Amino acid sequence: MRPPGTGITDEIRQRVDLLEVVSAHVALKRAGRQYKGLCPFHAEKTPSFHVDPERGLWYCFGCHLGGTVFDFVMRLEGLTFPEALEALAARAGVALPRPAEEREARSERETMLRALDAAAGFFRAELEGARGRVARAYLAQRGVDEETARRFGLGYAPAAWDALLGALRARGFAVELLERLGLVQAREGGPGRGHYDMFRHRLIFPIHDLQGRVVGFGGRALDDAVPKYLNSRESPAFNKGRLLYGLPQAREAIREVGEAVVVEGYMDVLACHQFGVRNAVATLGTALTVDHVRLLRRVAPRVVLVYDADAPGLAATERGLGLFEEAEVVARVAVLPEGDPDAFLRRAGADAFRTLVDQALPMFEFRLEQALGRHDTHTVEGRVALADEMLAVIASVANPVRQSEYVRMVAERAGLAEAALRQRLAAGPRRGGSGRPAPSPVLEPAPGRERAERDLVWLMVHDLQARAAVRRHLQAADFAHPRYAKLARVLLESDEAAEVLCDRVDAEVVADLTRLLFRPVDLAEKVKERVLTDCVRLLQAERLRAAQDRVTRELAAAEQAGDVERLRQLQAEVLRLQL
Numbered sequence: 001m002r003p004p005g006t007g008i009t010d011e012i013r014q015r016v017d018l019l020e021v022v023s024a025h026v027a028l029k030r031a032g033r034q035y036k037g038l039c040p041f042h043a044e045k046t047p048s049f050h051v052d053p054e055r056g057l058w059y060c061f062g063c064h065l066g067g068t069v070f071d072f073v074m075r076l077e078g079l080t081f082p083e084a085l086e087a088l089a090a091r092a093g094v095a096l097p098r099p100a101e102e103r104e105a106r107s108e109r110e111t112m113l114r115a116l117d118a119a120a121g122f123f124r125a126e127l128e129g130a131r132g133r134v135a136r137a138y139l140a141q142r143g144v145d146e147e148t149a150r151r152f153g154l155g156y157a158p159a160a161w162d163a164l165l166g167a168l169r170a171r172g173f174a175v176e177l178l179e180r181l182g183l184v185q186a187r188e189g190g191p192g193r194g195h196y197d198m199f200r201h202r203l204i205f206p207i208h209d210l211q212g213r214v215v216g217f218g219g220r221a222l223d224d225a226v227p228k229y230l231n232s233r234e235s236p237a238f239n240k241g242r243l244l245y246g247l248p249q250a251r252e253a254i255r256e257v258g259e260a261v262v263v264e265g266y267m268d269v270l271a272c273h274q275f276g277v278r279n280a281v282a283t284l285g286t287a288l289t290v291d292h293v294r295l296l297r298r299v300a301p302r303v304v305l306v307y308d309a310d311a312p313g314l315a316a317t318e319r320g321l322g323l324f325e326e327a328e329v330v331a332r333v334a335v336l337p338e339g340d341p342d343a344f345l346r347r348a349g350a351d352a353f354r355t356l357v358d359q360a361l362p363m364f365e366f367r368l369e370q371a372l373g374r375h376d377t378h379t380v381e382g383r384v385a386l387a388d389e390m391l392a393v394i395a396s397v398a399n400p401v402r403q404s405e406y407v408r409m410v411a412e413r414a415g416l417a418e419a420a421l422r423q424r425l426a427a428g429p430r431r432g433g434s435g436r437p438a439p440s441p442v443l444e445p446a447p448g449r450e451r452a453e454r455d456l457v458w459l460m461v462h463d464l465q466a467r468a469a470v471r472r473h474l475q476a477a478d479f480a481h482p483r484y485a486k487l488a489r490v491l492l493e494s495d496e497a498a499e500v501l502c503d504r505v506d507a508e509v510v511a512d513l514t515r516l517l518f519r520p521v522d523l524a525e526k527v528k529e530r531v532l533t534d535c536v537r538l539l540q541a542e543r544l545r546a547a548q549d550r551v552t553r554e555l556a557a558a559e560q561a562g563d564v565e566r567l568r569q570l571q572a573e574v575l576r577l578q579l
Contacts, residue, residue, distance in 0.1 A: 008096065009070075009085065009503050015092035018069045019053045025076060041065055041075060042258050050518060055499050059514045063258070063301070066514030068502050078210035078251060078299055112181060112237045115173045116214045119183055122167045123155025123204040123217070132156040134222055135203050142267060143346055148274045151249060153206045157199035157219060164197045182216075182233030199230065205245065205266045207232070207284065210295070212248040216240070218266055218284065229266075231284055240284040242291040245269055251299055253278035260300035261357060262288075263341045264307055271342040275350040277357075280341075293323045298507075303331045304360045308340045324363055325397060332360035364406055367393055368413060377414050386414050391425050399482050426553075449542055452535040453484040459532055460491045461498045461516040466532055467491055478539045487512055548574075 019035065022028065028035040028051060039049035039060040048062035059066030065075060073084040089096050098106075126132050127149070135156035139149055157164065165184050169175065175195055178184045187193040202219030209215050216232035232238045244262075246269040254260045261280040263269060272280030279300075283292060288305075296303050303324065324331035334356045336344050345353050361369065371389050376382035387410065394406045407425065411418035456474075460467040476489035490505055490513075491498070498517055502510050521528065551573055558566040 008089070008094065012085065012088050012092050012094050013056055013069060013503065015094065016069050016088050017053075018056050018058065018072070019051060021069055021091075022051050022058060022072060039063060039065075041255060043256055052518070055517065057499065057502065057514050057517060059511075059518045061518075064515060065511050066518070067507065067510040070503065071507060071510055074298070074507070078247075083211075109236055111173075111177065112235065113213055113215070115168060115177055115181060115183070116216070116237060118168055118171050118173065119164060119217070120153060120155065120206045120214045122164055123157060123199075123206070124153060125155075126158055126163075127154060127156040127204075131158045134201075138203060138222055142342075143274075144267075144270050145274060148270055151273070152246070152270060153214075155204035155206065157197065157202045157204050159201035161196045161200065162194075164199070165195055181235050181237065201225070202230065207238070207240075207243055207245055208248045209243065210247055210251070210299075215243065218245070220266070229285060239291075240286055241289040242295065243284060244281040244292060244295060245284055246273070246281045247295070247299070249273065250279050250281050254300050258300065259302040259304060260296055261304050261306055262296070265340065265342070268341040271345045272353075275345045275353065277345075277350065277353060288323055290323055290327075293327045293329060297327060297329050301330065303329060304334055304357050305331060305363075306334045306336065306341055306357065306360075308336060325393070331363045333363055333366040334360035335366075364393070364409070368409060372413065383414055383416060386410075387416055387421060387424065390414075391421065394425060400480065449538060450481050450484075452538045453479050453481050453488070455531055456535045456539070457484050457487045457491065458516050458519070459521060459528065460488070461513060462521045463528070464495065464497070466528070467495075469532060470536065473536050474539055474543075478543050480542070483512060 019028070022035075025040050026037040026049060028037040029047075031050070033052070033054065035051045035053070036047045037049050037051075038044055038047050039062055041060060042063040044062050049058070049060045051058045056068055057066065058068075058072055065071075067075075069088060070081060070084045073079060073087060074081060077084070077087070079087065086096065127135055139154070144154075162184075165175070165178065168178055168183070175184065179186065179195065182198055184195040185198050186195050199217060199219040201222050202225075203222060205218040205220070206214045207216040207218060216235075216238035218232075219230045221228050221230070231240055234240070245266055250260065250269075250273070257279055259279060261272065261277060263272060263280055263282045265282055265285075269280050269282045272278070281296075336356070338344075339347075341353070344356075368390060371386055375386040375389070377386060390406075390410045394403055394410075397403050397406065403425075407421050408418060410416065411421050456470055457479075460470055470488075471492050474488075474492075476485055476492055479485035479488045486509060490501060490509055494501060494504075496504075498513050502513055505513070523531065551570055555567065555570050555574075558570060
């Protein structure tokens with residue numbers, strides 16, 4: 001969620017002309033009260049991107065993104081909401097209130113970024129100079145051409161003990177700052193004995209944030225030094241669990257194709273880009289984190305994970321899949337036949353690599369294939385173990401439609417009874433298991449119910465009186481479809497207009513609100529009232545049916561357990577439901 005609405009965000013939105021901001025990047029033509037043009041977030045030939053300057057909203061009917069001026073800048077520049085707020089405040093001439101501590105921290109961070117940029121310039125110059133001959137030879141041996149080296153700002157750290165230290169001290173940067181950034185290290189015996197460079201005789205890979213600023217470095221040893229790969233230490237500027245190598249260079253290609261390719265190493269990214277796969281990025285020697293997935297979600301609606309064929313690579317893939325599932329990011333997995341992406345590209349070529357990516361398995365199918373390889377489905381024990389492993393995955397999936405489809409897939413591939421799997425899933429973990437609460441039964445919203453939820457949300461977006469009427473009879477929990485349940489929760493908890501709510505909620509909800517705002521309710525008042533009444537009654541009936549089903553299940557369980565007191569309570573609840 002974004003921060004609660006403030007006068008500052010409202011003032012910025014009023015002062016900044018959305019049409020002016022968008023027009024700097026999109027050729028717009030008037031279409032009635034709105035403007036339209038080619039979407040900057042996906043490739044298209046027919047304009048489907050609309051701007052409504054009166055309401056300060058934009059929406060694309062092609063890729064279904066939308067929102068306010070904040071969302072446009074966030075999407076276009078890959079910024080967080082606070083960063084977009086900062087940029088637009090500067091544009092509008094609005095001073096953001098800052099505590100003294102925050103001003104001091106910002107000043108320190110800016111100094112750090114200047115030092116890191118100066119270090120990157122030093123390393124680049126060294127690569128091009130006489131001392132960089134060995135590094136240039138290594139790049140040539142690995143097939144990295146000069147254009148790729150320049151594009152990624154590759155550099156060389158000379159073998160001297162204090163070459164970088166001397167260069168940066170001459171630029172006025174304090175040794176203490178350089179030590180905090182992990183560029184230098186105090187000699188044994190303490191700082192009084194001097195410092196030395198952390199990166200020595202290494203090929204240097206500058207690591208950038210999404211705005212293209214150097215925030216750290218990776219260094220590959222050009223001799224037998226250990227470790228072979230060395231990253232900057234964690235600092236206020238550098239957190240490897242929140243960064244992806246090559247993302248600034250890949251962002252435009254990701255936007256064009258609507259998909260990011262995630263590989264494991266620096267050299268894999270360089271090879272991908274050199275061979276024309278310019279939407280490739282890599283983690284920094286770590287497993288995928290929640291922050292990586294959030295970062296990817298900001299720039300790519302789809303992700304393909306391409307990892308090495310060895311066992312650790314496959315294990316890393318499986319660990320990452322759970323994160324994508326929880327974030328509801330569409331992810332697929334491509335498994336290399338052998339070696340890493342760099343070696344595969346140089347051996348088989350770009351077309352073979354693209355074919356591999358195109359044939360990547362959806363992430364749940366990949367997990368199922370891996371589980372099938374681990375368990376002997378010819379035995380009862382193997383099938384039970386497989387079912388338990390996959391049902392644990394399915395239980396973590398919030399979308400009931402996807403849950404239902406995954407159960408069907410497991411039953412079909414493993415030769416298990418679908419009804420038994422659904423019953424097992426509804427029962428939750430066995431005694432002695434994880435202890436997590438049992439998931440709800442897998443229920444697929446019926447088409448009629450989904451339509452009713454959609455229509456109610458649509459009416460609540462456009463009509464505050466309709467929203468109040470729904471609030472009197474229903475709760476957000478009465479909406480079964482995840483998307484409509486999330487929208488209903490936002491709408492029912494607020495009396496503000498949907499246009500105002502767009503500045504209060506996360507990007508996914510903003511896109512859905514904007515989509516509905518760009519589809520006005522064109523119904524006579526009597527028709528609108530009838531639609532509202534019919535939809536509310538349908539959801540009330542569904543709520544009653546669900547309660548009756550729950551009580552029936554609990555009655556059976558209480559009867560089987562011989563729990564007389566619980567039976568009495570449930571029978572009383574049955575009578576209440578029948579009233």
